[in-house]
Amino acid sequence: MQLIFLVAFLSLNFMSTYCQQDKIVEDELLLTLDEKNALGKFQQALKDDKFLNITEPYMMQEIYLIKWLRAAHLDTAKAYNNYRMNIKWRKENKMDTILTEDFAVQMEHLPIFIDGEDKMGRPIIAADAGQWDVRRGVVSGLRDMATRFLYYVIEKQYKKIREKQYKGENVTQIQVIVDLSGYNLVQHGCLNCIPLYINFIRSFDHYPYLAHSIIVVNAPPVFEAVADLLNLRQPRRFRVHIFGNNKSEWHKFLLTFISPNQLPVFLGGTAVEN
Ligand SMILES: *[C@@H]1O[C@H](CO)[C@@H](O)[C@H](O)[C@H]1NC(C)=O
Numbered sequence: 152m153q154l155i156f157l158v159a160f161l162s163l164n165f166m167s168t169y170c171q172q173d174k175i176v177e178d179e180l181l182l183t184l185d186e187k188n189a190l191g192k193f194q195q196a197l198k199d200d201k202f203l204n205i206t207e208p209y210m211m212q213e214i215y216l217i218k219w220l221r222a223a224h225l226d227t228a229k230a231y232n233n234y235r236m237n238i239k240w241r242k243e244n245k246m247d248t249i250l251t252e253d254f255a256v257q258m259e260h261l262p263i264f265i266d267g268e269d270k271m272g273r274p275i276i277a278a279d280a281g282q283w284d285v286r287r288g289v290v291s292g293l294r295d296m297a298t299r300f301l302y303y304v305i306e307k308q309y310k311k312i313r314e315k316q317y318k319g320e321n322v323t324q325i326q327v328i329v330d331l332s333g334y335n336l337v338q339h340g341c342l343n344c345i346p347l348y349i350n351f352i353r354s355f356d357h358y359p360y361l362a363h364s365i366i367v368v369n370a371p372p373v374f375e376a377v378a379d380l381l382n383l384r385q386p387r388r389f390r391v392h393i394f395g396n397n398k399s400e401w402h403k404f405l406l407t408f409i410s411p412n413q414l415p416v417f418l419g420g421t422a423v424e425n
């Protein structure tokens with residue numbers, strides 16, 4: 152059991168490179184001179200590439216491109232390469248049309264609340280992940296579709312960000328909250344849920360700097376132990392917050408940046424879940 156959690160956390164570790172360090176929203180919109188120069192080169196490289204075939208206009212916007220540059224530490228060639236790979240990945244996986252697909256079945260079996268936002272206007276993904284194992288037959292039978300559903304959720308929140316930006320709001324990121332209450336490997340034997348959790352976390356690799364923070368609440372004790380072992384709580388490396396099942400602790404934390412009416416009931420809020 153501990154090994155499995157270790158694997159889960161190693162992938163968290165992997166993801167952390169893309170989690171934002173200590174920037175506030177405004178910072179993300181302000182470019183340093185170095186960033187401005189690198190951005191110019193990056194844009195030129197993309198324009199010169201006749202084979203890119205970018206279909207979505209937002210993918211050429213500075214606010215989108217700067218995330219790729221920052222993830223590559225302003226190495227233009229690296230950013231360009233990662234960006235190109237991402238376009239390829241999006242094409243292979245038909246990501247540009249995922250929002251038109253029907254996920255009614257997954258929505259029913261993988262409870263996720265996506266109607267809230269934090270006090271800065273960042274859309275929230277609040278996953279009632281501990282409940283994903285309850286109908287484990289469904290989860291295992293539909294695992295690939297479940298993973299795709301999680302991409303759908305991310306794309307949906309990303310789209311909200313773009314809509315906010317068109318309205319002049321300074322929103323560039325989302326918040327991710329994963330509630331593991333009720334999750335019990337021994338009792339539920341939900342081995343199939345583990346790859347799903349890992350896939351969910353890995354999926355953010357395709358979206359640099361999209362997640363502002365990932366907050367895990369009601370994590371089982373073994374989760375905590377591994378987190379300590381890997382120094383996951385080191386703020387300089389990660390913006391990953393892990394809480395056990397002391398509700399007053401995590402609830403208080405969530406309320407520092409999210410209003411109760413933006414939080415679903417399973418996270419101690421008052422928002423009505425659809
Ligand atoms: C967004 O950020 C820019 C740059 O920091 C600022 O000038 C502008 O007033 C902000 N807009 C809103 C709606 O907060």
Ligand SMILES: *[C@@H]1O[C@H](CO)[C@@H](O)[C@H](O)[C@H]1NC(C)=O
Binds near residue numbers: 201202203204
């Ligand atoms: C882009 O379109 C051109 C012309 O249709 C095609 O030859 C090329 O393979 C496409 N590139 C990618 C990466 O799909």
Ligand SMILES: *[C@@H]1O[C@H](CO)[C@@H](O)[C@H](O)[C@H]1NC(C)=O
Binds near residue numbers: 398400
């Ligand atoms: C939960 O956390 C609060 C605040 O840290 C603390 O006062 C309380 O004793 C804790 N409750 C339990 C059951 O540990």
